[in-house]
Amino acid sequence: MKCAESSVAEQSELTETNKGVIHLPMGLLGFEEVKQYVLLGSAEETPFLWLQMVDNSNLAFLVISPAVVLGSYQPDISDEEVAFLGLQNPVDALVFNIVTVHPNGPATVNLKGPIVVNRHTLIGKQIVPQNVADYSLRHPLPSVAVAA
């Protein structure tokens, strides 16, 4: 997906409000060498956020909280991964999923590979849940209700 860059002013403003750098020690699948990201967003972009590379601010992934996509979403994370992330409690986990904007057709959400971040340490990992077969790689975006 290619599109115009947002203005420098807009970017610096958003970066100011979100100083936390998310560390993905294993990167994302296919981007193993990129380990530092920032999460950016604005009111107009809700419910989407951008997971932007720290070392290359031109590159970003559009992400969304699975809570707004599929209420019943419960990725089953292995004990080993829970330990890796240092999660003591389910509320420690910040979960988001990557959105793909297709050139022809509606955007979809990857529910097979959630990114799970420890909200206290900001260490995260893209997880392949034990119950990965229950979820779609191209789940539709949630719809919003409009008055008839």
Add this chain to the structure above:
Amino acid sequence: MLVLARKLNENIIIDGRITVKIVRLDKDVVKLGIDAPPSVPVHRQEVFDEIQRSNKAALANGRCKVPILPEHH
């Protein structure tokens, strides 16, 4: 890569805790039974490959307009 020959119902043990058993042999399909502790994720290679492809397709060159959510009545 270590290559081992196994017959039906024979096992391989990895690290003293993961057992891989040849459960069934068909013409071109081998069914494996894998016994691993819950802490060890076991997945088909294809799952990793498809998530990797999906990530690559999702990478955006700069922040652009986010999609508009579909509407329902």
